[in-house]
Structures are given as structure tokens and as C-alpha cells.
Amino acid sequence: MSGxxxxxxxxPREAADWSNGRIIRTNLRAIIGxxxxxxxxLTREPSWVFFEILLPFLAVSAFVFVYRALxxxxxxxxxxxxxxxxxxxxxNVVWMMAAQFYWEKDQGNLELYFxxxxxxxxxxxxxxxxxxxxxxxxxxAVIGIGSxxxxxxxxxxxxxxxxxxxxxxxxxxxxxxxxxxxLFLMWGxxxxxxxxxxxxxxxxxxxxxxxxxxxxxxxxxxxxTLPLAVGLDAMRQLAFPGPASEGVLPVGAExxxxxxxxxxxxxxxxxxxxxxxxxxxxxxxxxLRWQ
Amino acid sequence: xxxxxxxxxxxxxxxAWRSFRTAIGLGWAIExxxxxxxxxxxxxxxKPLAAAMILVVMFQVITGGSGTEFLQFMIVGTALWNVVFxxxxxxxxSILEDRERYRMIKYVVVTPSSLFPFLLGRSLARVAISFVxxxxxxxxxxxFLGVELRPNLLILVPATVLGVLSVIGLGVFMAGWCLQLRxxxxxxxxxxxxxxxxxxxxVFPIDILPAIVHPIAYASPTTWWLEASRRGLLGHGSPGAxxxxxxxxxxLILTISTAIAVPLSLAAFAWxxxxxxxxxxxxxxxxS
Numbered sequence: 001m002s003g004x005x006x007x008x009x010x011x012p013r014e015a016a017d018w019s020n021g022r023i024i025r026t027n028l029r030a031i032i033g034x035x036x037x038x039x040x041x042l043t044r045e046p047s048w049v050f051f052e053i054l055l056p057f058l059a060v061s062a063f064v065f066v067y068r069a070l071x072x073x074x075x076x077x078x079x080x081x082x083x084x085x086x087x088x089x090x091x092n093v094v095w096m097m098a099a100q101f102y103w104e105k106d107q108g109n110l111e112l113y114f115x116x117x118x119x120x121x122x123x124x125x126x127x128x129x130x131x132x133x134x135x136x137x138x139x140x141a142v143i144g145i146g147s148x149x150x151x152x153x154x155x156x157x158x159x160x161x162x163x164x165x166x167x168x169x170x171x172x173x174x175x176x177x178x179x180x181x182x183l184f185l186m187w188g189x190x191x192x193x194x195x196x197x198x199x200x201x202x203x204x205x206x207x208x209x210x211x212x213x214x215x216x217x218x219x220x221x222x223x224x225t226l227p228l229a230v231g232l233d234a235m236r237q238l239a240f241p242g243p244a245s246e247g248v249l250p251v252g253a254e255x256x257x258x259x260x261x262x263x264x265x266x267x268x269x270x271x272x273x274x275x276x277x278x279x280x281x282x283x284x285x286x287x288l289r290w291q
Numbered sequence: 292x293x294x295x296x297x298x299x300x301x302x303x304x305x306x307a308w309r310s311f312r313t314a315i316g317l318g319w320a321i322e323x324x325x326x327x328x329x330x331x332x333x334x335x336x337x338k339p340l341a342a343a344m345i346l347v348v349m350f351q352v353i354t355g356g357s358g359t360e361f362l363q364f365m366i367v368g369t370a371l372w373n374v375v376f377x378x379x380x381x382x383x384x385s386i387l388e389d390r391e392r393y394r395m396i397k398y399v400v401v402t403p404s405s406l407f408p409f410l411l412g413r414s415l416a417r418v419a420i421s422f423v424x425x426x427x428x429x430x431x432x433x434x435f436l437g438v439e440l441r442p443n444l445l446i447l448v449p450a451t452v453l454g455v456l457s458v459i460g461l462g463v464f465m466a467g468w469c470l471q472l473r474x475x476x477x478x479x480x481x482x483x484x485x486x487x488x489x490x491x492x493x494v495f496p497i498d499i500l501p502a503i504v505h506p507i508a509y510a511s512p513t514t515w516w517l518e519a520s521r522r523g524l525l526g527h528g529s530p531g532a533x534x535x536x537x538x539x540x541x542x543l544i545l546t547i548s549t550a551i552a553v554p555l556s557l558a559a560f561a562w563x564x565x566x567x568x569x570x571x572x573x574x575x576x577x578x579s
Contacts (some may be wrong), residue, residue: 051478058485062494066346069495070353106392182441193334201341209345214352 004099018117030118034126038096038134052088052138057145062082075244075261076210078154079236081146083208085139086232088205089173092135093236097127097177102191110185114280122179122275128174154239155289161237165251168258169231175265176227182272188280207232212248219248229263230254302405310404314412318385322416339424340431343369346494347436363438363528367521370491375458375487375513377421379480381414382462382471384501387476389413390573397574406564410466411459427515429524434508440524446538447523450508454516457506461487461513467563470572497532512548519545 009015029053049068063080104110113123146152165237166249203209203224206229212219222229235252236245247254322331346365354361354483389396399409403520432438449514465483469476490504492495500508508514519541528534528541 031472051482054482055485058482058489062485062489063345063349065489065495065499066349067353069499076353083503099456193330197330197334197337199338200345204345204348210348210352212545213349221336259360 006046015128016117027118027122030116030122031126034123035130035131035133036126041136042134051269052135053145055171056084056088056091056138056142059087060142073244074151074153075240077243078147078152078240080209081150081230082100082150082236083144083203083237084146085142086169086228086235087203087208088135088139088142088224089132089170089228090202090228091199093173094180094195096131096290097124097174098137098180098198099195100127100183105185114277120277121178121270124178124269124273127181128177132170132174137244144217155223155241157241158238161251162235163255165234165238165255165258167232167253169227169235172227172238172261172265173231175262175269178269179272180266182269182276185276202226204226205229211236211245213246215266223248223254223257227258230257230261233259234258267278297335302403306404307408310402311408314409317414318381318413318416319419321388322368324418335420336425336427338371339373339428343431345426355466357389359437360366360527361530363432364365364496365433365494366436366438367524368517370425371454371517371520372484372488372493373421373424373428374418374455375484376396376480377417377424378414378455378458379465381421381482382410382459382466383476384417385413385481386410386466386470389539390470390514391576393472393548396577400536400568402571407463407560408465414462438525441526443523443526446519446542450516450519450523451543453542453545453549454512454520457512457516457545457552460549460553467560467567470563470567490514491517492529492531492533493517496529497533498531510548512545512552515541515545515548554562 009017060080060083063084067076067080101110104113109259113120147154184194187194205215205218206212206226207215207219207222208228210230211233212222215222219229224250225231231254233247233249234251237247239245249257304362343366346369347362350356350362350365351513365495386396389399396406429438431442433440460485462480465480469479472479481524490500490508491511492508493513497508497514514533518529519538522528522538522541528536533541
């Protein structure tokens with residue numbers, strides 16, 4: 001008897017009738033399986049680490065020197081370093097979550113995902129967990145190196161709250177990535193352009209290099225839609241308390257917004273994935289290479 | 292005994308031109324026609340403008356809007372830098388896409404035509420888009436941010452020709468180099484362009500950099516291209532040490548650095564291509 005289905009199943013329908021425990025175990029294995037290459041890749045491909053640290057660090061350095069040229073207060077150097085670290089997560093979400101299904105389709109893996117006996121949300125969750133672990137090391141390196149080289153001083157009065165806000169920011173951020181994964185796939189060949197479009201414009205709208213409130217009326221709208229912006233605004237308030245880091249909203253309100261965003265984006269991702277599966281079955285071309 | 296086959300003739304100028312022209316059409320089709328026109332237009336406009344707006348807001352936050360000379364310096368620098376990203380990204384992405392994704396570079400190489408005109412043509416779409424980005428950024432600077440252009444064509448034209456030539460030289464070198472790599476080749480143009488952005492005085496005077504980096508900054512043709520272009524567009528140079536040099540000196544150094552960079556890049560590209568043929572790198576797929 002093969003490992004598929006129940007040991008004493010009398011037919012395919014009965015064999016496919018899995019217990020809840022088995023469904024959960026299979027989906028957990030899918031999560032671990034998809035997270036594994038991203039985590040193990042940290043040690044197998046050291047060159048990735050070099051680029052993922054170097055690229056955000058170069059950008060951070062350019063903005064630090066701009067602030068130095070403008071003789072800005074030292075807090076702003078810290079804002080840029082923190083923003084640069086969070087950029088690593090955003091890049092991970094855009095290129096390795098949102099665009100990932102598109103790349104998987106190009107490589108011919110997406111058909112396998114659709115036919116495997118697991119939920120696609122498990123694949124997305126595995127990608128998110130693996131990406132989070134992988135990117136955390138790079139973000140920490142950017143913060144560590146940036147803080148050391150540019151002598152950033154932090155004034156963290158409540159480190160647990162800061163850590164909590166960071167983790168809470170990751171939920172809607174990766175939830176957004178899960179949602180975009182389905183949308184990018186549906187929008188077909190635009191994936192590369194979309195991913196490019198979600199870089200500089202989002203760095204600008206997200207206040208990655210300056211406090212969000214300086215965008216004026218626009219900042220409230222952004223605070224309601226972009227988890228990167230809200231999370232960064234809250235973290236700056238907690239890491240650099242002072243007039244320069246005054247947020248769009250108090251930290252408590254931003255935490256509530258992040259929690260609401262997490263729910264909305266993850267549920268949205270679930271629905272988008274359901275729609276995608278329906279389309280894939282009906283049209284039969286969403287999973288095909290070159291389409 | 293069969294008759295000896297006629298020798299294969301070498302590439303003629305007409306072959307190169309035909310190859311170049313065809314590649315332009317192909318590159319443009321890949322860049323634009325395969326996308327939704329609206330998304331393509333937004334992408335072309337939004338990305339460079341957002342990059343410039345980040346600097347504008349940073350400037351406004353710190354200075355409150357005073358000292359527009361520095362703002363003009365930043366706007367021109369960030370506008371022109373689109374060309375570096377366009378040329379480097381265009382050349383490297385073209386050669387990698389054709390090897391990794393479309394898997395047809397080996398067929399181009401075995402045709403009587405050379406890869407070089409094909410590569411230039413194939414990447415021209417991205418270069419053209421980068422010039423649109425330059426124009427748009429400058430336009431926004433003039434209309435909304437009070438950038439005052441005082442063009443001096445006697446400086447601007449040679450600066451643009453020499454600067455673009457040197458950037459193409461760097462891009463050709465990168466394209467050949469990236470062909471040798473197994474992994475992460477896609478990241479190289481961004482990394483190198485990012486490093487040059489930092490040292491070339493694109494958005495801040497190079498005097499701000501640590502002294503140890505100054506020799507690299509002065510050796511890079513992009514530093515002199517930006518400086519000469521600023522003088523050609525704004526009528527004055529950068530703040531800091533570069534601004535004290537005469538226009539003639541800046542153009543002379545740009546000419547010398549370009550005259551060194553371009554032949555070296557072409558020679559390196561020829562060597563990289565020879566190595567790629569010998570090592571079987573032209574039909575290699577890294578899966579990266």
C-alpha cells in the first residue's frame with residue numbers, strides 16, 4: 001500500500017477523505033517545506049547575504065550623506081537607518097512574496113502547487129515565515145552596521161513594546177504580500193513592472209527616509225493603507241522619542257491600525273487565492289508558463 | 292571530393308545595422324508592448340518622480356525650503372542618474388534575460404552578426420525610457436520646485452555625449468562580467484550603480500564622503516559627467532571642491548576618463564565573450 005490515502009480505503013473518494021489531523025499535519029509540512037529553502041539558503045548561498053545587506057546599506061548611506069550635507073539633527077540619521085532596515089522587509093515582500101507565484105509559474109512549479117494535496121495558503125505562509133527569518137538577519141545587519149558606522153544613538157524606553165510593534169507590523173506586511181501574490185499572478189506579464197512600481201513610490205509614500213507626518217494630509221490616507229508606513233512611524237516614535245519623530249498618530253492608535261490591517265490583508269489573501277484557484281481551474285492557463 | 296565551401300564573410304556594417312535595428316524593435320516590444328500601456332506609463336513616470344520627491348521632502352523637512360541651490364543640485368543629479376540605472380540595467384538585464392529566460396543568446400552569437408550591436412539595440416528601450424525619466428524629473432523640478440535652468444549647450448552637448456558614452460562603456464563591461472556569474476548576476480547592476488550613486492556626488496557633494504573614498508570618486512567618469520552636466524544645465528557647478536574647478540578642466544577630465552573607460556570596457560567585453568564561449572557560459576541557465 002502506498003503512503004497515499006487511508007490504508008484500507010476501498011476507492012479514491014474514500015482515500016481522499018482525510019481526517020482533520022491529517023489535513024493539519026500535511027499543511028504544516030507544506031509550511032515547513034516552503035520555508036525551509038529560504039532559511040537554509042542563508043547558509044548555502046552566502047552571496048545572497050552580501051547583496052541583501054549591501055543594497056539596502058548603499059541606499060541608507062546615500063540618504064545619510066544627504067542629511068549630513070543638509071546638517072540635519074542626528075535623529076534623522078537614525079530614521080534613515082531604521083527605514084533602510086525595514087526596506088529589506090518590503091523588498092522581500094515585493095520580490096519574494098508578491099512576485100513569487102509569477103516566478104513559480106515561469107519555472108513550472110505552480111501547477112505542482114495546485115495539484116498537491118494542501119492549501120495554497122500553506123505555501124504562502126511558508127514563504128512568509130522563511131522570508132521573515134531570512135530578511136531579519138539582513139535587516140539586523142543593516143541596523144547593526146549602519147548604527148555603528150553612522151553612530152546612531154537610540155533611546156528605547158520600552159524594548160518589548162518596540163519588539164511587539166515590529167512583529168505586529170510583519171503580519172499585515174506579509175499579509176499584503178500574500179494578497180499581492182494572487183493579484184500579480186492574475187495581472188500576468190506586469191509582475192516585473194508592478195514590483196518595480198512598488199519600490200521608490202512606496203519608499204516615498206511610506207516615509208522610509210523622513211517622518212511620515214511631513215507628507216501632510218496625504219499621511220493620514222497612507223497610515224490607513226500601508227503597513228510599512230504605520231509600523232515604521234510607530235517604531236520611530238518608540239526608538240527615537242522626541243519632537244523630530246512625532247508620529248501621524250499616537251503609538252496605541254497605530255497598533256490598532258496594524259492589527260486591523262493584519263486581519264484585512266490575510267482574509268483578503270484567502271479570498272484572492274480562492275478566486276485564483278477558481279480561475280486556474282476554469283481557464284486552465286493561469287498556471288501555464290509564458291501566459 | 293566535394294567542393295570546398297565558400298568562406299563565411301565577416302560582419303559588415305550593414306549586418307550590424309540590421310541586427311541593431313531589429314534588436315531595438317525586440318527590446319521595445321518586451322519593455323512596453325507586452326505590458327498594459329497605462330501601467331507602463333505610470334511605471335515610467337512614477338518611479339523616477341518618487342525617487343526625486345524623497346529627496347525634495349528630505350530637503351524641505353530640514354531646511355524649510357531655503358537654499359534652493361542645493362535643491363537644484365539634487366534634482367539635476369537624481370534626474371541624470373536615471374540614465375545610469377537605465378543603461379546599466381538595460382544592458383545587463385538584456386543579456387541575462389536572453390540567456391536565462393528566453394534562452395536565445397546562443398542563437399544570436401552563432402549568427403554571422405555580432406552580439407554587440409544586438410545587445411546595444413536590445414537595451415536601447417530601457418535607455419530611452421531613462422531619458423524620458425530625466426526629462427520628466429527636470430520638468431517637475433522646473434514647474435513645481437523652482438529649478439531654474441540656464442542651459443549652456445557648449446558644455447551640455449559634449450558633457451552628454453561623453454557622459455553617456457562612458458556610462459554605456461560601464462554597462463557593456465557589466466554585461467560581459469555578469470555573463471560569467473553563476474548567481475546574483477541580476478543584482479550586480481543595481482549594486483554597482485548604487486555604489487557609483489554614492490561616490491559620484493549625485494545627490495550630495497563628494498566632500499561629505501570620507502576622505503578614503505575621494506580618489507575613487509575623482510576617478511569615476513560619472514562624477515565628471517554629473518559635474519559637467521550641472522554646469523551645462525544650471526549654469527554653475529556643485530557646492531564644494533568640484534565647484535571651484537573651471538568648466539574647461541571639468542570637460543577635460545571627463546574626456547580623459549571617458550577615453551580610458553570606453554576602450555577598457557570594450558576590451559573587457561571582448562575578453563568576457565571569448566571566455567563565455569570557451570567555458571560554455573552562453574547556454575548556461577543558473578535558475579537565479
